[in-house]
Amino acid sequence: xxxxxxxxxxxxxxxxxxxxxxxxxxxxxxxxxxxxxxxxxxxxxxxxxxxxxxxxxxxxxxxxxxxxxxxxxxxxxxxxxxxxxxxxxxxxxxxxxxxxxxxxxxxxxxxxxxxxxxxxxxxxxxxxxxxxxxxxxxxxxxxxxxxxxxxxxxxxxxxxxxxxxxxxxx
Amino acid sequence: xxxxxxxxxxxxxxxxxxxxxxxxxxxxxxxxxxxxxxxxxxxxxxxxxxxxxxxxxxxxxxxxxxxxxxxxxxxxxxxxxxxxxxxxxxxxxxxxxxxxxxxxxxxxxxxxxxxxxxxxxxxxxxxxxxxxxxxxxxxxxxxxxxxxxxxxxxxxxxxxxxxxxxxxxxxxxxxxxxxxxxxxxxxxxxxxxxxxxxxxxxxxxxxxxxxxxxxxxxxxxxxxxxxxxxxxxxxxxxxxxxxxxxxxxxxxxxxxxxxxxxxxxxxxxxxxxxxxxxxxxxxxxxxxxxxxxxxxxxxxxxxxxxxxx
Numbered sequence: 030x031x032x033x034x035x036x037x038x039x040x041x042x043x044x045x046x047x048x049x050x051x052x053x054x055x056x057x058x059x060x061x062x063x064x065x066x067x068x069x070x071x072x073x074x075x076x077x078x079x080x081x082x083x084x085x086x087x088x089x090x091x092x093x094x095x096x097x098x099x100x101x102x103x104x105x106x107x108x109x110x111x112x113x114x115x116x117x118x119x120x121x122x123x124x125x126x127x128x129x130x131x132x133x134x135x136x137x138x139x140x141x142x143x144x145x146x147x148x149x150x151x152x153x154x155x156x157x158x159x160x161x162x163x164x165x166x167x168x169x170x171x172x173x174x175x176x177x178x179x180x181x182x183x184x185x186x187x188x189x190x191x192x193x194x195x196x197x198x199x
Numbered sequence: 200x201x202x203x204x205x206x207x208x209x210x211x212x213x214x215x216x217x218x219x220x221x222x223x224x225x226x227x228x229x230x231x232x233x234x235x236x237x238x239x240x241x242x243x244x245x246x247x248x249x250x251x252x253x254x255x256x257x258x259x260x261x262x263x264x265x266x267x268x269x270x271x272x273x274x275x276x277x278x279x280x281x282x283x284x285x286x287x288x289x290x291x292x293x294x295x296x297x298x299x300x301x302x303x304x305x306x307x308x309x310x311x312x313x314x315x316x317x318x319x320x321x322x323x324x325x326x327x328x329x330x331x332x333x334x335x336x337x338x339x340x341x342x343x344x345x346x347x348x349x350x351x352x353x354x355x356x357x358x359x360x361x362x363x364x365x366x367x368x369x370x371x372x373x374x375x376x377x378x379x380x381x382x383x384x385x386x387x388x389x390x391x392x393x394x395x396x397x398x399x400x401x402x403x404x405x406x407x408x409x410x411x412x413x414x415x416x417x418x419x420x421x422x423x424x425x426x427x428x429x430x431x432x433x434x435x436x437x438x439x440x441x442x443x444x445x446x447x448x449x450x451x452x453x454x455x456x457x458x459x460x461x462x463x464x465x466x467x468x469x470x471x472x473x474x475x476x477x478x479x480x481x482x483x484x485x486x487x488x489x490x491x492x493x494x495x496x497x498x499x500x501x502x503x504x505x506x507x508x
Contacts, residue, residue, distance in 0.1 A: 040322055043236040045251070047227035050219070058216065059273040060282055068213060071278040109224055112274055113215040147233060147254065155236065158214070159275065182265040182284065186218070189261075189288035191373035192411055195336060196365035 042152045043115065049156035056112055056159030059099070060179065061092065062169045087172045088165065099167035105183050110161040116154045214274055217285040220260075223253065230255035236262070237323040242298040243414050247321060251287045257330050261290040292333050294415040297340055297359065299324070301417065304354025309344050311351055312337075359420070360427045363412060367428060370408040406430060 059077070081090045088099040104110045166173050173179070227234070233254030241248035251260040263286045270282025296316065303315045312334065318324040327333065334350075337343065339362035341352040409428060413421035 045234040047230045047234050050224045050227040056275050061271045064269045065271040065278045065280050068279045070276055073273045073276050104218060107221050108218045109221050111217045111219060113217055114212045117212060178267050185286060186288045188373060192370050193289050193291040196362060
């Protein structure tokens with residue numbers, strides 16, 4: 030997370046809107062082997078997507094005149110990919126509860142009585158804008174292959190599950 | 200939708216790419232709120248780390264960032280720099296509680312839990328007290344007394360080491376299983392160099408598992424655990440990383456093995472990047488504890504970690 034967010038997070042809670050997790054529309058993701066410094070809208074569908082070809086060894090495309098080779102990478106079983114965007118404005122509780130929940134009824138779900146409300150005025154909100162179950166991994170000139178670092182990272186959740194599983198009592 | 204994301208100043212809201220457990224999506228059907236990202240203590244470093252807290256499932260997830268140099272995302276009709284991939288995976292909250300119990304344990308007295316978990320820097324830590332399952336698992340690491348229906352706890356190092364030993368054992372078992380079942384090639388190269396496996400397999404597994412668990416406990420406890428497990432001292436000097444250049448195009452089997460002996464992220468990253476500055480080389484040489492680190496998987500914390508050394 031960027032340092033801007035770091036300081037924000039010290040006291041704040043960033044509430045993830047549960048409803049956005051089930052309403053998110055599928056998105057197409059490509060992981061490029063280069064750093065594009067800007068984060069902004071880009072006509073991917075006009076320049077990049079139509080140029081993708083199925084070559085003898087994987088997908089082929091070019092970006093900024095460089096040849097890229099890629100392959101589809103599936104999100105590991107048991108996981109779902111999301112694209113999330115933080116809401117810029119602080120939104121009051123009123124707005125939050127009214128948001129696409131017209132028949133909202135206050136439910137006391139918390140099993141432990143909360144000494145303070147979970148959502149506070151200075152908290153922030155984040156929502157999923159899209160979901161994905163696979164993405165295209167691109168390498169410069171060659172397919173990143175099975176040793177790509179990102180593939181190693183994708184094996185982490187299965188190991189983490191065991192590290193953090195409860196241990197039996199004596 | 201694009202318009203929603205545009206800020207007044209023309210910059211675009213940052214898009215985070217996150218992998219969540221699938222069951223969170225299912226649980227979200229029943230929950231209206233109570234899913235939140237908070238900053239809590241990292242029980243190993245004592246610094247802050249981002250966690251995802253689920254009030255409905257009463258579960259805590261740690262958020263790790265995979266970030267490699269020179270990557271970016273195309274997300275639909277947009278570009279997002281950085282190419283970061285966030286993982287939210289379940290974490291045993293007892294590790295976090297242990298951080299506070301050990302602190303309070305220095306006073307050597309029995310205390311109620313709400314006096315143990317006190318944190319001015321990370322005030323959201325009080326959320327830990329909302330995990331009822333956590334209280335049940337306290338018996339693994341504390342001695343407890345009950346006086347007039349109120350429970351008082353005291354950190355017990357002996358019990359904690361026994362608990363950690365079990366953690367190491369179950370992690371070791373998973374390492375072995377994963378190595379066989381889950382994409383063996385990736386794991387075997389990422390986790391072990393082939394010589395090590397051949398020479399002393401069992402010790403490597405236990406050392407690796409110890410290293411993974413050590414990512415969640417303070418250094419002093421990690422050292423105690425090492426003694427408790429009777430891990431032999433590491434060889435005095437680990438071989439230096441090979442300085443030879445590697446061609447990116449032909450995946451060098453030989454270099455791969457060399458590099459995986461060091462589970463420093465710098466080396467992993469640099470293998471990919473094919474370049475290493477003098478400063479990075481120096482840092483890479485320092486970090487030779489031989490402990491295998493979870494951060495092997497994630498590049499994001501490189502700077503922070505090596506900077507501290």
